[in-house]
Amino acid sequence: MFLATALTGVILAAAFDWHRAWRAALRPRGWGAHALDFAFVPLGALIVAGGLLAANWGDLRAYAFAGLALGAWAYARLASPILLPVEVGAARHTLAAGRAMVRLALWPYRLGRRAGAGAKRLGHRAAGLSRHVAGKLPKLPRWPSRPTPPPDD
Numbered sequence: 001m002f003l004a005t006a007l008t009g010v011i012l013a014a015a016f017d018w019h020r021a022w023r024a025a026l027r028p029r030g031w032g033a034h035a036l037d038f039a040f041v042p043l044g045a046l047i048v049a050g051g052l053l054a055a056n057w058g059d060l061r062a063y064a065f066a067g068l069a070l071g072a073w074a075y076a077r078l079a080s081p082i083l084l085p086v087e088v089g090a091a092r093h094t095l096a097a098g099r100a101m102v103r104l105a106l107w108p109y110r111l112g113r114r115a116g117a118g119a120k121r122l123g124h125r126a127a128g129l130s131r132h133v134a135g136k137l138p139k140l141p142r143w144p145s146r147p148t149p150p151p152d153d
Contacts, residue, residue: 001056005064008051009071021087025095
């Protein structure tokens with residue numbers, strides 16, 4: 001039972017390592033950092049509750065807390081220095097791949113926006129050119145706004 005709680009501590013520490021890796025990859029600021037930390041708390045609670053239920057049917061004894069602490073400490077001292085850089089690299093590559101997929105998915109939209117902006121610019125240039133050319137033309141006589149009545153014979 002003690003080894004099962006120690007294994008639960010190792011799993012909890014590994015999950016926290018992944019949390020640290022994603023924080024390093026995302027670099028959240030302000031409320032984003034707090035939201036990411038707040039999202040880890042329920043996950044950690046589920047890991048601990050599941051591990052304690054599997055190890056000793058949820059019976060809380062002193063050895064359960066000692067096993068959790070020992071497992072987390074052993075992972076932090078032995079495995080975390082080796083695995084954390086790998087996890088950070090994996091999180092950064094996953095984030096870069098996700099960003100590339102979003103850019104690829106939005107490519108038609110961005111192409112349409114550029115084409116629309118180019119058409120708008122072309123329309124403005126054509127309007128300016130027509131005003132310029134119209135200013136160079138000789139003035140035509142204005143037509144009367146009302147037709148003149150026919151002469152009386």
